[in-house]
Amino acid sequence: MRKILIVSSAIAIFGICLLFYLAKTSKPNFVPLSEIDSTYIGKTISTSGRIVYVNYNKGNVFLTIYDKNSSISVPIFSNIAKYLNVNLKKGQKIVVSGMVDEYKGKLQIIPRKASDIKVVE
Amino acid sequence: MIDYFLVIFSGTFIGILTGLLPGMSINNLLPIFLTFTFLKPEMLAIFIASVAISQLLTNFFPSIFLGAPSSETSISVLPGHKLLLEGRGYEALKLCLSGAIFSIVFSLILVFILSPFFKDFYYALRPYVFYLIFSVSIFMILSEKQPKKILFSLLIFLLAGFIGVVTLNSSLSSSNILFPMLSGFFGLSTLIISLKEESFLPKQKMDEELKIKKGDFLKSSLLGSAFGLIVGFLPAVGVSQAAVMAQTLAKLGDPRNFLVTIGAISVANEIFSLNSLYLVNNPRSGASVAIQRILPEMSFQDFLTIVASILISSSITTIFILYFAKKFHKLLLKVNYSILNIAIILFLSFLVFIFTDFIGLLIFFTCGAIGILAAELNVRRSHCMGCLLVPSMIFFYGATNDVLSFLFG
Numbered sequence: 001m002r003k004i005l006i007v008s009s010a011i012a013i014f015g016i017c018l019l020f021y022l023a024k025t026s027k028p029n030f031v032p033l034s035e036i037d038s039t040y041i042g043k044t045i046s047t048s049g050r051i052v053y054v055n056y057n058k059g060n061v062f063l064t065i066y067d068k069n070s071s072i073s074v075p076i077f078s079n080i081a082k083y084l085n086v087n088l089k090k091g092q093k094i095v096v097s098g099m100v101d102e103y104k105g106k107l108q109i110i111p112r113k114a115s116d117i118k119v120v121e
Numbered sequence: 122m123i124d125y126f127l128v129i130f131s132g133t134f135i136g137i138l139t140g141l142l143p144g145m146s147i148n149n150l151l152p153i154f155l156t157f158t159f160l161k162p163e164m165l166a167i168f169i170a171s172v173a174i175s176q177l178l179t180n181f182f183p184s185i186f187l188g189a190p191s192s193e194t195s196i197s198v199l200p201g202h203k204l205l206l207e208g209r210g211y212e213a214l215k216l217c218l219s220g221a222i223f224s225i226v227f228s229l230i231l232v233f234i235l236s237p238f239f240k241d242f243y244y245a246l247r248p249y250v251f252y253l254i255f256s257v258s259i260f261m262i263l264s265e266k267q268p269k270k271i272l273f274s275l276l277i278f279l280l281a282g283f284i285g286v287v288t289l290n291s292s293l294s295s296s297n298i299l300f301p302m303l304s305g306f307f308g309l310s311t312l313i314i315s316l317k318e319e320s321f322l323p324k325q326k327m328d329e330e331l332k333i334k335k336g337d338f339l340k341s342s343l344l345g346s347a348f349g350l351i352v353g354f355l356p357a358v359g360v361s362q363a364a365v366m367a368q369t370l371a372k373l374g375d376p377r378n379f380l381v382t383i384g385a386i387s388v389a390n391e392i393f394s395l396n397s398l399y400l401v402n403n404p405r406s407g408a409s410v411a412i413q414r415i416l417p418e419m420s421f422q423d424f425l426t427i428v429a430s431i432l433i434s435s436s437i438t439t440i441f442i443l444y445f446a447k448k449f450h451k452l453l454l455k456v457n458y459s460i461l462n463i464a465i466i467l468f469l470s471f472l473v474f475i476f477t478d479f480i481g482l483l484i485f486f487t488c489g490a491i492g493i494l495a496a497e498l499n500v501r502r503s504h505c506m507g508c509l510l511v512p513s514m515i516f517f518y519g520a521t522n523d524v525l526s527f528l529f530g
Contacts, residue, residue, distance in 0.1 A: 004317060008493040015487025016284060022480070023291035024529055038152065042296025079519040083526075099294065105414050112290050113525040 028097045033067040046097035073108040083114035093121035128164050132171025133434045140179025143189040147173045148407040166412045170427045171434040173408035178438045181217040188311040195303035196361045197383045200376030208323040218439040220342045220384030227346035228392040251517035257366045273498040282511025297476040301485035306505035310492025312462045322458045325450045333377040341381035349389020365506045399424040
């Protein structure tokens with residue numbers, strides 16, 4: 001077998017295993033809601049806040065969470081919302097992880113899976 | 122009027138400068154541009170559109186001549202490098218740029234025809250996107266024909282797909298993460314294979330002739346515009362996925378047709394993203410997100426003015442880049458090609474580290490190794506597009522939650 005084939009296979013397998021391990025074990029940085037600004041767009045973070053707005057619409061759930069004079073939208077799309085095992089209500093405190101994005105000039109944090117949303121209070 | 126042209130020229134100039142640097146995306150520059158409050162909102166929107174389009178077109182130059190692509194132009198490395206090693210690098214660049222310019226016209230025609238049906242089209246097409254991507258992937262793999270090659274290409278597709286799922290859907294993800302991934306699969310692997318095969322750069326033919334039939338050129342450009350439409354309004358489908366879909370469905374085996382299509386898709390995507398912004402106020406590209414901020418209520422006149430600025434900026438960029446390529450190739454011939462390849466690998470690694478840290482380097486080298494593996498197994502490297510096609514399939518099938526919960530708990 002050609003040497004380059006062996007070397008590239010070894011690097012590929014090692015790299016994939018290491019990437020999977022890092023993806024599985026690394027946790028997103030916790031950023032207080034009041035510190036989230038446009039510099040976080042595209043980054044995966046976790047934050048917490050109290051639900052001040054909930055709208056269930058066509059299987060999607062649109063939340064706004066609030067903490068220390070700051071708020072951020074949390075859209076939970078239907079493909080994830082259907083797996084939520086809690087009924088999200090106003091006043092609940094949640095911790096949410098996801099990628100920060102901007103929609104219509106407002107920041108939002110988009111969870112990737114149902115377990116990215118945890119009710120803590 | 123003169124101030125409009127000044128803004129377009131300045132945007133084009135900045136776009137060309139930054140476009141020569143692989144990995145430098147318009148998204149990195151937008152926070153700075155948004156502070157240019159001394160410009161009127163419509164002027165700033167035109168400026169951003171000019172930077173975006175000239176940067177996109179300029180990216181084809183390092184992608185084809187140096188094998189150092191940005192994420193948007195990564196798929197052009199393979200056919201571009203093939204023509205470069207045949208002494209037709211200039212023609213490859215010209216094919217991409219001509220496809221892009223023609224697609225501005227085709228895209229505008231499509232915009233006028235399809236605008237009234239835009240929302241219906243979106244909702245009608247969306248349930249079938251999974252089947253479309255799935256069929257394209259199957260066709261792509263089966264096109265290898267021999268059972269052994271089909272098996273190898275499936276392996277490459279799934280390995281790349283796994284990397285895509287893991288990196289795009291975990292806390293490793295960031296807005297620049299596609300750069301190390303696609304540069305690794307298509308750029309790094311091309312450069313290392315060139316080094317291994319001790320390729321040399323032949324004297325480049327700088328004639329203006331395009332060795333493509335007019336009919337094929339128009340077909341590829343129109344096809345690229347149509348696929349640009351898909352990218353322009355569907356989530357989770359990017360320029361590279363659309364290029365592979367177009368290549369597979371229209372059987373664009375010839376590198377020339379494929380290059381025209383890639384150029385067309387890139388520009389059509391920007392135009393349809395703007396159209397998406399104008400019609401449904403839903404921006405689909407970094408530049409249109411910024412334009413939405415500046416012009417929250419975009420009028421039809423604003424849309425046309427921005428498209429006109431895109432046309433002017435593309436034309437200036439095309440003329441400049443083709444002129445630059447003519448001058449640059451002489452310099453390129455004087456340099457030892459192997460040393461140049463090593464220098465580009467080091468430079469790309471440096472850029473990857475700057476934009477995406479150590480994680481980016483790990484992704485870059487892992488993807489590079491898979492790209493080399495594909496070449497060594499004698500299957501097409503475009504199977505590495507599994508890195509985007511697999512996550513898209515999972516998304517459109519609605520299985521993202523199940524897959525991520527299974528992988529990460």
